[in-house]
Amino acid sequence: MTIENIQVQRKNIRGQIWIDNMGIAKNDNELTTMIMIDLNSIIEEVMGKLLIDLKEFIESEVYSAGSPETYDRQREPKGLLGSFEIGDAEKNKKSVSSTIKHEPELMNSSPEDYIHGSPDYEPNDIRQFLAEIIIEGKSGLRWGNGWWRSPRDFWQPFIKVFKMNGDKYIQDGFKSRGIKYTKIK
Numbered sequence: 001m002t003i004e005n006i007q008v009q010r011k012n013i014r015g016q017i018w019i020d021n022m023g024i025a026k027n028d029n030e031l032t033t034m035i036m037i038d039l040n041s042i043i044e045e046v047m048g049k050l051l052i053d054l055k056e057f058i059e060s061e062v063y064s065a066g067s068p069e070t071y072d073r074q075r076e077p078k079g080l081l082g083s084f085e086i087g088d089a090e091k092n093k094k095s096v097s098s099t100i101k102h103e104p105e106l107m108n109s110s111p112e113d114y115i116h117g118s119p120d121y122e123p124n125d126i127r128q129f130l131a132e133i134i135i136e137g138k139s140g141l142r143w144g145n146g147w148w149r150s151p152r153d154f155w156q157p158f159i160k161v162f163k164m165n166g167d168k169y170i171q172d173g174f175k176s177r178g179i180k181y182t183k184i185k
Contacts, residue, residue, distance in 0.1 A: 042173035066147035
């Protein structure tokens, strides 16, 4: 999202630029700084909503598919749910961007207990492959066939919801700060 992609309502008061609920800017540089503060906050808010959406799909598509009998689910903070987090926002003078990162090293690994690995396979620690294994249903035959070998794709439903709600989340962020927002196509 860049400054060029956003129309912000401006009012001229005695040669000063004023934006709803943001104070007074004496020049374009101050105006840009003020906008960037809100833009950063909006991006953090949007990313938080998207992370919640992603975790809801992991819960429904992965964890609700069945219950393992051999190991204890890790969920959060040390399972697949806890391995996704919001990356640090990247900022420059006219844009703010952020990502949701998958950090497999945040998950527990105890291959001897069949937690995110297995002593029966190489590599024993499969955390870096786990999301792909789950999404594509690539689990091995160690425990026979069952729900764990079926694809449990949490990513595509998340992308679909992101495409449906992403712009609304951004618009809501601007609106909650009293800033008029118009998407320029």
